[in-house]
Amino acid sequence: MRILIVEDEPKLARVIEQAMKEANYEPSVAHSLAAARQQIASEKPDLILLDIMLGDGSGMDFLAEVRQASEVPVLMLTARTGIEDRILGLDGGADDYLVKPFRLEELLARMRALLRRTRGGATTVTVGDLTVDMARRRVTHGGKVIFLSTTEYALLELLARSPGEPVSKGTVLKHVWDDAERAPNVVEVYVNYLRHKLERGEAPRLIHTVRGKGYVLSEAPPE
The missing domain is CATH 1.10.10.10 (Winged helix-like DNA-binding domain superfamily/Winged helix DNA-binding domain)
Known part of the structure; x- marks a missing residue:
């Protein structure tokens, strides 16, 4: 399963990437929305982890862009804790929403749940x-x-x-x-x-x- 990590904090991106590898996923990292666009086109990920605030644009705007072309599961990552932000993200097409800081175990569990839904059930x-x-x-x-x-x-x-x-x-x-x-x-x-x-x-x-x-x-x- 290919996982695209769209995160502009290098340290956090490396930690998530390593956790994905240890869980037998195939992760790739995009530190910008421009890079994410290229990687989505070339790699066709099975799931996207998307930060809301990135240096070259809004993750929310990018989510809308992704949804116009694909139903790939998207899990939003953000430091924003307000319920309004969560509602905005979920209504905007996100499949799940995780607030930083988070435990890697919870991230992996949420990913498994999303992938189960996509595949039509655990096997x-x-x-x-x-x-x-x-x-x-x-x-x-x-x-x-x-x-x-x-x-x-x-x-x-x-x-x-x-x-x-x-x-x-x-x-x-x-x-x-x-x-x-x-x-x-x-x-x-x-x-x-x-x-x-x-x-x-x-x-x-x-x-x-x-x-x-x-x-x-x-x-x-x-x-």
């Missing part, structure tokens, strides 16, 4: 001893938490959204790397990374290669 997929909690972006195997990189998690989530069904290399390249022109062997490399983490010791294989079709997440080998 947990279990294949054998493997559980992928897409709401919390949490992976466990045999009851133990498995720590994955952002790219590893994105690949596993894509496979978990279609358990038992082959996912082609082309689809993986498009959804995980957003680049169908990238060398296909990068998919094989990351599939092997996942297998190494999920199939240690005597653990059965869960990610199977289907010749000519791609990869499938299943407890039993495909016939």
